[in-house]
Amino acid sequence: MESPYKGKTGLRRLINAFGYSVDGLAAAYRNEDAFRQEVLMAVIMIPLAIYLGNDAIAKTLMIGSVLLVIIVELLNSAIEATVDRISLENHQLAKRAKDIGSAAVLISLINLVVVWGLLIFG
Template sequence: MQNEEAGFLRSEWSKFTDRCRWSWAGWLIVWREESSVKQWVFANIISAGFALTLDLAPVERALIIALGVLILAAECFNTAIERCVDYTSPAHHPLAKAAKDCGSAAVAITAIAAGLAWLIILFG
């Protein structure tokens, strides 16, 4: 029974490390190929710096930092959508444009949410 459990744990650990490698590879693609991600990382560093130095409640800090991370996640999704669209439809097509525009809108919406959170936290 212990051999079975050890085998299961090794298998799960292997799956976990694979997922970590794939996620890191995806992040490197986004980092290298999308200048907007670098801009958002810079904005997040500034935002987190303010969140950590201003007199905010821990939950307010957590919200600001989490929303900044969600902007980066939205950028990753947007990049994935763009790559899939470019792969399946290299020609200009209204549906391809709509898919890319919707991905971009997702990034904008998360950024608006982060901005609104800052406004509400600072000005009530």
């Protein structure tokens, strides 16, 4: 069955999409400890990137790597919520989905460390 909201077009669709995005950010902040920690990290690191970055490209890479962590965490949280919605029982595929989402967050954090390390010390 297709979503009844798919029929919306134009400005109404954009307004609805923005509202859903704000709802998603609020839900993640309210319900996900890791997301709150990464938002705190972003609040500290984004101004630091603006201060430490030597040029616009460095600042962009530093800020982008911080935002990438937040994006990946949001996707990971969506995967976890979907898996939990389907079933709370321990299942090999549910564990695999959650572990892969967690691995994506880890890779984004490693990317952040590498980017910042290369730009600050490289």
